[in-house]
Amino acid sequence: MDPLVDAALQQLMSSVAQVLLGKGEEVRLALCCLLAGGHLLIEDRPGMGKSTLAEALARGSALDFKRVSFTSDLLPADLTGINVFDARTAEFRFQPGPLFSQVLLADEINRASARTQSALLEAMAVGRVSVDGTSHLLPQPFFVIATQNSMDQVGTSPLPEAQLDRFLMRISLGFPSRDAERALLAEGALDVSMLGACIDPVGLQEWQRRCQQQHCSEKLIGYALDLVVASRRGAHGLSPRASQGLIAAAKAWSLLQGRDHVRIDDVQSVFPAVAEHRLDAGVPGGAEQPLSQVLLRSVDALP
Amino acid sequence: MTHIVLLVQCLGLNLSAPLSWPTWVLVICSMLKRRESRRAVDYRLVALLQLLSTGLLAAQMEGLLASGLQLITVILALSGLLAHELGGVVSWAALLRRSLQLLLAALPLALVLFLFVPRVAPLWSTDLGPRGGAVSGLSPEMDPLSIGQLARSDAPAARVTLDEEERLNSNSYWRVLVHEQFDGRSWRHEDPPFPPRSGRGGPLSAGPSQWWRVEPSAIRMVPWDGAAQPVSTDQWISSEGELLMASSPRRPRSYRLQQGLSSVGWQQQQPQPRDRALPLPPDHLPRLQALGRTWRDQPKDVDRLAAAEAWFRSQPFRYSLAPGAFVDLDAFLFDQQVGFCGHYAGALAALMRAADVPSRVVSGYQGGRLVRPLGGSPYLDLRQSDAHAWVEVWLTGQGWKRVDPTRWAGSGQPSDPSIDAVVSAQAGPVPWWRWLQLQWWGLDLAWTRWWLGFDQATQAAWLQALFGEQLRWAGLVAVVLAAIAVGVGLMLSRGGWPGFHRDPLQRSLRLLKRFGVKAMPGESFPALCRRAGGLRPELALEFQAMAEAQQQLDHALLGRRQRQYQRKLWRQSRARLMVSASRSGRSARS
Numbered sequence: 078m079d080p081l082v083d084a085a086l087q088q089l090m091s092s093v094a095q096v097l098l099g100k101g102e103e104v105r106l107a108l109c110c111l112l113a114g115g116h117l118l119i120e121d122r123p124g125m126g127k128s129t130l131a132e133a134l135a136r137g138s139a140l141d142f143k144r145v146s147f148t149s150d151l152l153p154a155d156l157t158g159i160n161v162f163d164a165r166t167a168e169f170r171f172q173p174g175p176l177f178s179q180v181l182l183a184d185e186i187n188r189a190s191a192r193t194q195s196a197l198l199e200a201m202a203v204g205r206v207s208v209d210g211t212s213h214l215l216p217q218p219f220f221v222i223a224t225q226n227s228m229d230q231v232g233t234s235p236l237p238e239a240q241l242d243r244f245l246m247r248i249s250l251g252f253p254s255r256d257a258e259r260a261l262l263a264e265g266a267l268d269v270s271m272l273g274a275c276i277d278p279v280g281l282q283e284w285q286r287r288c289q290q291q292h293c294s295e296k297l298i299g300y301a302l303d304l305v306v307a308s309r310r311g312a313h314g315l316s317p318r319a320s321q322g323l324i325a326a327a328k329a330w331s332l333l334q335g336r337d338h339v340r341i342d343d344v345q346s347v348f349p350a351v352a353e354h355r356l357d358a359g360v361p362g363g364a365e366q367p368l369s370q371v372l373l374r375s376v377d378a379l380p
Numbered sequence: 381m382t383h384i385v386l387l388v389q390c391l392g393l394n395l396s397a398p399l400s401w402p403t404w405v406l407v408i409c410s411m412l413k414r415r416e417s418r419r420a421v422d423y424r425l426v427a428l429l430q431l432l433s434t435g436l437l438a439a440q441m442e443g444l445l446a447s448g449l450q451l452i453t454v455i456l457a458l459s460g461l462l463a464h465e466l467g468g469v470v471s472w473a474a475l476l477r478r479s480l481q482l483l484l485a486a487l488p489l490a491l492v493l494f495l496f497v498p499r500v501a502p503l504w505s506t507d508l509g510p511r512g513g514a515v516s517g518l519s520p521e522m523d524p525l526s527i528g529q530l531a532r533s534d535a536p537a538a539r540v541t542l543d544e545e546e547r548l549n550s551n552s553y554w555r556v557l558v559h560e561q562f563d564g565r566s567w568r569h570e571d572p573p574f575p576p577r578s579g580r581g582g583p584l585s586a587g588p589s590q591w592w593r594v595e596p597s598a599i600r601m602v603p604w605d606g607a608a609q610p611v612s613t614d615q616w617i618s619s620e621g622e623l624l625m626a627s628s629p630r631r632p633r634s635y636r637l638q639q640g641l642s643s644v645g646w647q648q649q650q651p652q653p654r655d656r657a658l659p660l661p662p663d664h665l666p667r668l669q670a671l672g673r674t675w676r677d678q679p680k681d682v683d684r685l686a687a688a689e690a691w692f693r694s695q696p697f698r699y700s701l702a703p704g705a706f707v708d709l710d711a712f713l714f715d716q717q718v719g720f721c722g723h724y725a726g727a728l729a730a731l732m733r734a735a736d737v738p739s740r741v742v743s744g745y746q747g748g749r750l751v752r753p754l755g756g757s758p759y760l761d762l763r764q765s766d767a768h769a770w771v772e773v774w775l776t777g778q779g780w781k782r783v784d785p786t787r788w789a790g791s792g793q794p795s796d797p798s799i800d801a802v803v804s805a806q807a808g809p810v811p812w813w814r815w816l817q818l819q820w821w822g823l824d825l826a827w828t829r830w831w832l833g834f835d836q837a838t839q840a841a842w843l844q845a846l847f848g849e850q851l852r853w854a855g856l857v858a859v860v861l862a863a864i865a866v867g868v869g870l871m872l873s874r875g876g877w878p879g880f881h882r883d884p885l886q887r888s889l890r891l892l893k894r895f896g897v898k899a900m901p902g903e904s905f906p907a908l909c910r911r912a913g914g915l916r917p918e919l920a921l922e923f924q925a926m927a928e929a930q931q932q933l934d935h936a937l938l939g940r941r942q943r944q945y946q947r948k949l950w951r952q953s954r955a956r957l958m959v960s961a962s963r964s965g966r967s968a969r970s
Binding site: 292293294296297336337338339340341342345373374375376377378379380 | 885889899901904936
């Protein structure tokens, strides 16, 4: 492993963590999601630092960042862009919407209509947008961070299960610890706009490529399969896309640990973030303890 | 430590043996190599040298003591090797256990090799022993005084065990040398030529066996009872009735004789002219010659012998091991009349020749002590003090017949002193060290008999019995057993017993169980080790190291060298943890 690039990754992680005080684990998961090439769903109350996290990740990796606040009257075209008539050339010209960015923060995605939501998720899945019969490729890397208000908020429509499956991870930031909040109040956190780039987009893509090459042993694959099979005994089993995502996330996690191979610990670390939103059908907090934890405990991790 | 044991064994080697010098050189080389060893390869080489020299020693030294020392050497060498391979910080008990495990794994293969590999005759029966060196024992030129000195020494001579206990007769005569050359003063033995090669060795029959173990001696002749047949190809019986070996036993030597064969050809062997003649001028030993000639009047040689016996019994002979200066046979017979077996036998043989009866002197051992050791079967212990000389005369129609004039001479006294001595020695108390020695010899003989005695002939007989017509089933069973033995050996060396985990994870889990740490549902191994480290903070780093190595082995993509390295790391941390586990286990018990 190239120690210099590794140091860059570490630096990115630590500087994002400086912006988001006391949230090291969540920052790591978010970065892991970015490296794995998946999209991230952050679910929390307003004012917990969701947008800050997205912006910090974008700035830290020198990516083009756009933000869209989803409202109930937002139309798909507002996202993708439209063909406008250019009077000078007498031609229609494609005016790209905010979707054409490298990091898109889709704020409060559950406030938008199902139609708009699905337009975004289509774009996330295939990496291109069709407007009036013409396909437009989205820039690479393309990373969507969607935030979602908790279900008890008024005026929201939950994401359908099929859409949820397109997010690699769902994390929740949660309240900061007392110490972290004290530091925030006393000294204030680092301002997002002050954050410098730690790696460039090309470097990031290189890391994404390397991430795919992480070694998975037979035992590890077996363990991941055990988990997935165990989940299918319940109401909402994990899809093959989920199991692929699980391995991809575990690979990214192991890379962040500075290793060249994936271990069961890595799978266990990313499993709640990868699996929980697929297991509870987007309704968190239903059971007494997270379903993913129950699953982890039911599968023997000592093969 | 291994070298000390090796050196002790080397001291037992005789330097004139062809193989002893290479052995010394090997041992010294391995010691020097040990001093300069720094790398793993060097240590392995040292262990290999040690094992090699042990093998060489085993080829030269048999017997229970030597075998025991060789076993200790092998175990020590293996432990040393293991200690290095495992990283050095392992308890002695664990090392010994591992070495024994290794030996155990090799045992089935060794057994199969031992039972089935053919004994190639020249290799297997070659005496690798030394060719020179002085040892005590009977001498080829029998000076009557020498046997007296010999009879006063208590050194061991030979031990024999028989299959039938009742034949262990402490009153038997064990022939060694035949002296047929008389020069007027002493009786000489003539070394017989080597027989033709085809004449050596006898076919093995089902008769009982005698197992001999003789101490070193200067002569090629070894004791026997005059009736048994040698089994080994380097032993044969001369026409005079001597049991010969290809070379004199310069170190304790074991051999086996086949009993119960009726062909005792030497007894019917016609006397040579030299057995008849008394090559003396008439003025030499005149009184002896005159007395002998008076018996020539008797027509039959039996009567001449009877006359001689009557004459001996009529004279006031006294038995003494210290009869004073020996002048000649005339003086002994007619003036001093004090002497021991050598004198009587020499005198009678000379008298019989003067009376024209073919005769010769035989020296060997008579009597012996019957020992019933706690371990092993009873045996007869012959010592140099049991050395004896007697006469054989040729009687027409009977062949060579044993005559012991020492018994006639003692007729005036209560009994023969030499017999008396044997009886009292058997009855009297035995000093503790002698008792220990006798017990040891019993074990030694049993060892020789059951282990080293498995020679070509025995193997052939055994295989014949196994694969013979009637015992086909037994042969099949033996083959199956051998196959199972080989399989078990392979399994032990590869995968271990079923239930005996070679997998690092399972073995680590067992170790953690000893610390009282059991996996919780869904807990991964590193998490388990972290938890164990939380319980025993002083060992946290060791636990972490073990987990790391195990995870590398399990999940990482490793080359062969890397895998070996990680396995070594894992073994080392596990071994260190084992030591602290047993230590804490002990302290918990106490």
